[in-house]
């Protein structure tokens with residue numbers, strides 16, 4: 001299996017990369033290192049330093065031709081999203097759309113999006129389901 005992990009130099013993404021590598025997958029990491037670090041990236045993964053907002057990811061994803069894409073690249077700082085909503089949207093919305101378009105062009109069949117429990121707002125429940133209503137309180 002060939003997997004592409006965006007944000008693979010970050011907290012969750014780097015652990016995902018380790019798991020995929022130990023499962024025998026060919027793993028590619030796409031990350032701009034804005035909060036992540038190359039030290040987190042498994043040495044057996046292929047690293048591509050690029051921003052998900054960059055249209056260059058379209059040819060990159062087409063060249064890699066992943067079977068599955070795990071989308072973990074994100075601006076995760078809530079305070080920053082409130083102070084700089086435009087920048088937050090450019091990464092989390094426009095960057096995601098750019099990635100989806102790259103995946104469409106490369107005929108990627110499966111995309112896993114990390115999202116966040118923050119989409120459910122202040123609801124207190126031990127385990128949330130994808131079908132639970134979204135009630136976000138931040139961008």
Ligand SMILES: NC(=O)c1ccc[n+]([C@@H]2O[C@H](COP(=O)([O-])OP(=O)(O)OC[C@H]3O[C@@H](n4cnc5c(N)ncnc54)[C@H](O)[C@@H]3O)[C@@H](O)[C@H]2O)c1
Nearest residue numbers: 007009010011012032033034035036051052073074114116
């Ligand atoms: N940390 C948690 O507890 C948690 C829980 C549930 C879901 N999530 C979700 O998982 C995802 C990753 O979270 P994390 O905690 O690993 O964050 P993180 O900040 O550690 O990792 C994000 C990675 O994305 C990269 N990145 C940021 N902007 C980029 C861009 N424009 N182009 C390319 N790369 C970019 C950063 O360099 C970093 O390596 C987020 O969507 C987050 O909402 C996190």
